[in-house]
Amino acid sequence: xxxxxxxxxxxVCCLLAVFAERKRFTLYVNSHHRDLNETLYADDHExxxxxxxxxxxxxxxxxxxxxxxxxxxxxxxxxEEFFFKAHCEGDGCCxxxxxxxxxxEKDDGxxxxxxxxxxxxxxx
Numbered sequence: 402x403x404x405x406x407x408x409x410x411x412x413v414c415c416l417l418a419v420f421a422e423r424k425r426f427t428l429y430v431n432s433h434h435r436d437l438n439e440t441l442y443a444d445d446h447e448x449x450x451x452x453x454x455x456x457x458x459x460x461x462x463x464x465x466x467x468x469x470x471x472x473x474x475x476x477x478x479x480x481e482e483f484f485f486k487a488h489c490e491g492d493g494c495c496x497x498x499x500x501x502x503x504x505x506e507k508d509d510g511x512x513x514x515x516x517x518x519x520x521x522x523x524x525x
Contacts (some may be wrong), residue, residue, distance in 0.1 A: 408473075419422065423442045423443070423444045424442065424443060424444060424465075424467045424524045425440055425441065425442045425465050425467070426440070426441055426462055426464045426465055426467060426469045426485075426522075426524075427439065427440045427441075427462065427463040427465070428441065428451070428455050428459040428461075428462055428464060428519070429459065429460060429461045429463075430455070430458045430460060431461065432460045432461045432498060432499040432500070432501065433461060433498050433499065434461050434463055434498065437453045439451075439452060439454070440464070441522065443476070443522075443523075443524045444524070445524070446520075446523060446524060446525065447523065448472075448476065448477035448521055448523055449520055449522055449523070450475055450520065450521050451520055451521060451522060451523060455519075455521070456519070456520050457517055457518055457519070457520065458517055459471070459500065459504050459515075459516075459519045460499065460500050460501070460516055460517060461483065461499055461500060462486075462496060462500075463497065464485050464486065464487075464497065466487070467486075467524060468485070468524070468525040469484075469485045469486070469522055469523075469524060469525065470482045470483065470484055470485070470487035470522060470523045470524075470525050471483045471485065471515050471519040471521070471522050472519065472520060472521045472522065472523075473500050473513055473515060473518040473519065473520060474520055474521065475520045475521050476521070477521050477522075477523055480507060480508075481505070481507075481513055482505075483495050483500075483503055483505065483515040483519075484525070485497055485524070490512050492506075493505050494506055495515065499515075500514075500515050500516035501516050503515050503516060510522050
């Protein structure tokens with residue numbers, strides 16, 4: 402009988418450890434982390450679709466110390482990456498508080514923006 406409570410405690414501890422390792426970030430529909438928001442979780446480096454209500458609506462992000470890549474396409478197309486991480490500089494690096502100035506120029510001259518355009522993400 403004493404083994405059952407010990408087993409349950411160990412199972413709960415394992416579950417807590419798994420959830421503690423999951424990386425998270427929060428998308429906001431307005432700049433400067435205002436108003437409606439959604440916190441998303443992932444612990445892999447796979448392409449994930451942003452929930453329908455927040456697709457094409459995000460204007461700022463809190464990464465909670467993690468690296469997040471947003472994409473204006475559902476398939477996380479290479480060459481269309483917008484990076485949100487600490488100390489990021491150069492093309493594709495964006496400000497967390499306002500996506501308005503965040504853009505990248507593709508090889509063919511097309512300019513992509515992520516403000517109100519994010520559809521998918523990868524935890525990097």
